[in-house]
Amino acid sequence: MTTPRRPPRTGFLVSQLGAFAAARFAELIKPAGLTPATAGVLRIIAMEPGLSQRELATRLGSVPSRVVVLVDSLEGAGLVSRTRDPADRRHHRLDATDAGRRVLGTLRTAAETQSRDILEPLEPEEREAFSAIVAKLAAAHGLDPDVHTGYGRKDAGDAARG
Amino acid sequence: MTTPRRPPRTGFLVSQLGAFAAARFAELIKPAGLTPATAGVLRIIAMEPGLSQRELATRLGSVPSRVVVLVDSLEGAGLVSRTRDPADRRHHRLDATDAGRRVLGTLRTAAETQSRDILEPLEPEEREAFSAIVAKLAAAHGLDPDVHTGYGRKDAGDAARG
């Protein structure tokens, strides 16, 4: 063998670091009554006003019944509105409310705090290098920061295949 | 503000990358009848022969009833044995069987494949830099590659605090 005795633990540690990051973010947004899943949905709806629940399910790589639960939560908190589409009354248009848009600022602050907390042990040059490589890997693997279902691939249908 | 318009998405992307890595590992060990949780437990038991379930629960930052389920699964698959401690018959000594030790090789191969798949988009120098920084972050945040409960801190009791 050509490589030294170092075990291949980078993959394990990436998993652990990701779980740590997710837990930290969850903790930071909990006071706002949000979870990583609902926060991601709020961001998507704010970016794509008038989205239908069916489209949102596709975007999340999830199923309509799951979307009902997530939107129920956001609507109950007054952050998102459901409006029947007059053109086709089967559709619900989803939009962020004023309160929902204000919460986006809170989410941004939480994301900044999360990133700062995670990167805190590093030297400034290491932070730059790490952030750049993480961005490259996320892009190469097709990951979407707003999708907190499964493992967040943009083309969520192919999750089972290698 | 002093920084440019770049959003602080490194934390999000670390979460997504971690979930992606975990899903890939889960997929790789599924044919062996293992999950990330049971694989981590098998590794711990192999490294610390004779561990009790109570000690394992502490090690995992989990509860005894959870350990029962995990050990049941490994024992049912013939990978781990429970033996009553003659000195104190309340304790169960946990040990990896021969089959369990053989599966450790499979786990190592899976971890190698997982790491290779994740790092594949990077240049060789980037891989080195990334692995070193991930190791530094994991150490600084007290993460344990065998703990797949919650977010895997070695001192699992303090999970709720910042």
Place this chain on the structure above:
DNA sequence: TATTGTTATACTCTATAACTATA
């Protein structure tokens, strides 16, 4: 009485299937 492990139970998350209303 205290400790180890187990069982019973419940809660969360997420999916499938059946159903309602619209078209």
Place this chain on the structure above:
DNA sequence: TATAGTTATAGAGTATAACAATA
């Protein structure tokens, strides 16, 4: 009949509480 959304139900995964065996 086909589609959007909802409800009912079920299955993981993980926790708390009650319990049995042992000390």
